[in-house]
Amino acid sequence: MTMPQRPVLPGRTPQQGAERRLSRVLAVTAAATTALAIAAGGAAQAAPGGPGPDRAGVKAQVDQLYTEAEQASERSTAAEDDAKRLQREATELQTAVARDQEAVTETRTALAEIAAAQYRSGGMDPAVQLMLSGDPTRYLAEARSLGQAGEQRADSLRTLQQQQRALDQRRAEATARLAQLEAVRSTLAQSRQQLQDRLKSAQALLGTLTADDRAQLAAQDEREAEQRATRGTDRLDLGSAPPSSDRAGIALAAALGKLGSPYVYGATGPDAFDCSGLMYWAWRQAGVTLPRTSQAQAFGGRRISLAEAQPGDLVIFFKDMHHVGMYVGGGTVIHAPHPGAQVRYESVSAMPVAAVVRV
Structure with a gap:
């Protein structure tokens, strides 16, 4: 049967097409040669003097392994992007936590100065004791009934309460981001391992074929793709x-x-x-x-x-x-x-x- 002339695709000269096909064959051959040093791990090896492995069967298995490797690769890429994003967010949150902690410390220092001045002027009244109790919410609830909370101190305590809430929220967010980051890094490691496992298995399978079979598989793959694209x-x-x-x-x-x-x-x-x-x-x-x-x-x-x-x-x-x-x-x-x-x-x-x- 006379084979149809090989189509020349746009952007590719016949010489370039031949060179690329040769490069492709060499790439597949090199991968298979590398695989000879890898344990086959279940790949069917030809018995000495017996028939070689089925080329079509090897191709089907290699295609499936490449599909699984691509799936693992996409998961790995997504996890890598997530890890970068989460690391950036965690760093930003940790910076915000430090900033919020500094604001809380400054407000507490200012309130301590008010308490010291109150003590020097005649002792510490119940309102100031509440103010220094470390529980701003309790102070605001009880100070009104005591009738001793000045407007300035009340404002300071409200500010401290807001700052403490913001600090607690940021700390919780930072902890959550770090936990997510750890989980994503675990997924990334698993996906990378799956990718390498599938590639090694594919290379080992290709290593069971002769150099001529590998070259024919490479040429067949490209030829079939062109036939599908050109519809024959x-x-x-x-x-x-x-x-x-x-x-x-x-x-x-x-x-x-x-x-x-x-x-x-x-x-x-x-x-x-x-x-x-x-x-x-x-x-x-x-x-x-x-x-x-x-x-x-x-x-x-x-x-x-x-x-x-x-x-x-x-x-x-x-x-x-x-x-x-x-x-x-x-x-x-x-x-x-x-x-x-x-x-x-x-x-x-x-x-x-x-x-x-x-x-």
């Missing part, structure tokens, strides 16, 4: 719909300029990206700061239907929203797919669409 034709038709806005046009151009860039977990450019990192970087070029993760990006703009999608819109994939791409027109997105792959075009129907967002 010899060219990519992105349609003629304009971007949804001037800024969307800038973000789209930035993303298209990164075709062929490698996928790296947690990367936000300019030379490597994960899925949400590519969206984050592209829109930054348009002066817009998106949330960092695909789940957060799903709520980073106005929801529209897929039928309304225009170039520059975000397309969020899968029920848990762990993947994102940018609509480029003609039922096609540009996205950073998975390790060993490069930023490329993909049919919007290749993955289940969870949401479409107009920034």
Whole structure:
């Protein structure tokens, strides 16, 4: 059977396409070579002289592991952002606690001076004793009945009461933020470990294949993506719909300029990206700061239907929203797919669409 001529996508010359495919094969081969030093941990090894592992079966398992790794990566990125925010809030609250404590101390010092003056002038009356009892609420409740609370002292005690309440509230908030921070750091560590575990397992599986099988898998993956994007034709038709806005046009151009860039977990450019990192970087070029993760990006703009999608819109994939791409027109997105792959075009129907967002 005669194979159709390989389509040449916009922004890519035949020589560049060949070089990128070679780079991709080398990247996958290097990952698999590294995996040879890692215990297979359950991966099926071929028996000496027996048949090699099933290539299709390995690909299916590796794809699943990459999906789980991407989910862990998005959780890790979200936890990292939360940790930074909580640390900043905790620091601000601790600064406010110190400031409030200083105000309380100053007010108590002023009241102590009033008490000292009262004592020197003839002893300490019951009102002053109440004032120094450390219970401003009790003082205010009882001073009126004693008829001995001067207006100035009453104002001072009210101020002290307000300051003490603010101090107690800030202390409670700071304690809560620090507890949240500890929980988020634990989640971050778990997500990072899950990411590394899935990657090691995927590499070990790839290590069970021959170099030729690995090269064929890499070529097959890219070929299938291009066939989905071009719908089996010899060219990519992105349609003629304009971007949804001037800024969307800038973000789209930035993303298209990164075709062929490698996928790296947690990367936000300019030379490597994960899925949400590519969206984050592209829109930054348009002066817009998106949330960092695909789940957060799903709520980073106005929801529209897929039928309304225009170039520059975000397309969020899968029920848990762990993947994102940018609509480029003609039922096609540009996205950073998975390790060993490069930023490329993909049919919007290749993955289940969870949401479409107009920034």
